[in-house]
Amino acid sequence: DLLIPNQPFAGTYKFKFYKDMVVSVEGTDAFGKTASRSWIIRNIKRPFIRNTISYSEIKNDAKKRRIMIDIFEVNRDKFPQEVKMKLLVADSLGNFISGLAPPDLSAGEARKIFMEIIETGENGKSEYITNFKVREVTEKINTPYDIALCLDYSGSMQPFRDALESATSVLLNSKDDADRFSVVRFSNDLLKDSDLKHSSDELVQKWTSRKKINFAGTALYAGADAALNTFDTTSTHQKVLFLLTDGQENSSFAHAGSGLAYNIQQIAEKARKLGVKIYPIGLGGGVNEGLLQDLAWLTDGKLLLGYEGKDIEGIYGELSKTFKNYYEITYTPRSKSDGKKTVLLKYNNNQKEVAVETKFFAGDKFRIFENTGFVSSKNTKLAKQPLVPKQAVAFFDVNKDNLQPTFTPSLDAVVTLMNKNPKATADILGHTDLTGTDERNLDLSKRRAETVYAYLVGKGIDKSRLTVKPMGAKEPVWTKEKEAWQAQENRRIEIILWE
Secondary structure, rough: OEOOOOOOOOOOOOOOOOOOOOEEEEEEOOOOOOEEEEEOOOOOOOOOOEEEEEEHHHHHOOOOOOOOEEEEEOOOOOOOEEEEEEEEEOOOOEEEEEOOOOOOOOOOHHHHOOEEEEEOOOOEEEEEEEEEEEEEOOOOHOOOOEEEEEEEOOOOHHHHHHHHHHHHHHHHHOOOOEEEEEEEEOOOOOOEEEEOOOOOHHHHHHHHOOOOOOOOOOOOHOOOOOOOHHOOOOOOOOOEEEEEEEOOOOOOOHHHHHHOOOOOHHHHHHHHHHHEEEEEEEEOOOOOOOHHHHHHHOOHHHHHHHEOOOOHHHHHHHHHOOOOEEEEEEOOOOOOOEEEEEEEEEEEOOOOOOEEEEEEEEEOOOOOOOOOOOHHHHOOOOOOOOOOEEEEHHHHEOOOOOHHHHOOOOOOOOHHHHHHHOOEEEEEEEEOOOOOOHHHHHHHHHHHHHHHHHHHHHHHOHHHHHHEEEOOOOOOOOOOOOOOOHHHHHHHEEEEEEO
């Protein structure tokens, strides 16, 4: 870790860094009050793609400007006969590089840049492939897109709200006429702002007149499913879902009664069935990268990370350009077996030989439980496995323990699932906000949990299948309640369902 001591807050500091390095800055003001901030350096960040240059412009560059390749999408529709990969090829200044494939270069010259593919299966065996085709796809020969925007409007996304809304307005205003867009927002609530539409004017009108949405809760899976439902299954357009979120989830189960997804497995399976590539756009410093990365590679998309509000417009702009101008590699896998495949593309970056990696999954026998927010069975019931992640099923007013009617559908969904799974049991976790004494909060959280317990028993669930767990203020969603909605998200009931 790097600590910069005894320096003024303003200034430029130069130092050598490496991937995943932690940089910490600490300071003390004239009154003795200290403050600190830390960053993790994930990688060298190039500028977002905005312009295009020809390879001939940099081929003989005396400074040997680097070529950077990123695999941003996989097409495995014809596996095991063939696999296609879409590539973004840029220089270190953020320019897309054209002219790297035939007919601009000969096949032999192109092979000096795109050198070799190494595909490794779950058994660890690697296959080396040099017989593949490279072509450049331009806007003139590209197929139109259907793009669903699925936007996280939960409390944790508040710092990005203005930038998100501004960038989305720019995107809808500047969309290609041939493409169609839909828009869905989610917190605990779900709002569909628009079905798939061609008209920029109509999309912008619907976006600017969007309804207000409640901040509490995060129905990530239900929101993504609602966005998947906007796709036209008969369309021949390329299908993409932009999922802007920090990857946190706690209330999708409230929408299970409407037939919407309540776990990531359902989302991945449905997207694959519909042929939708999911592009999670992770926002903020607390992104659940593992979950979003799994969702991206299992649906043949790409995870992109934004650390500041201005990154949203940059990501939108780069994707819009990259979807219309890219390189496509087609190869025939040597291994025909299903399962996880790791693909390494070796290439010459105009200075040396380097590589870029992606993954895809052949077949349908996959299971996702890592990184999903599932509670480890080691802490509770050793013989049990969680049916769904820990879910916030009800929220409460200050000092209240009465169940508001708006949350009964969430509990009815619990009843339905427990009736379908006679061996399922439920832990009911009561929580409070951060005000009050420990003793008072423990009692209040118990009363809230008992209110939900009584509701479930009244719906026919046997008492022996339910466990009340008062948590008080020990496990807040928000450790500082600067806003009223943060305190509201802390005043909640969570349920863990076990099978």
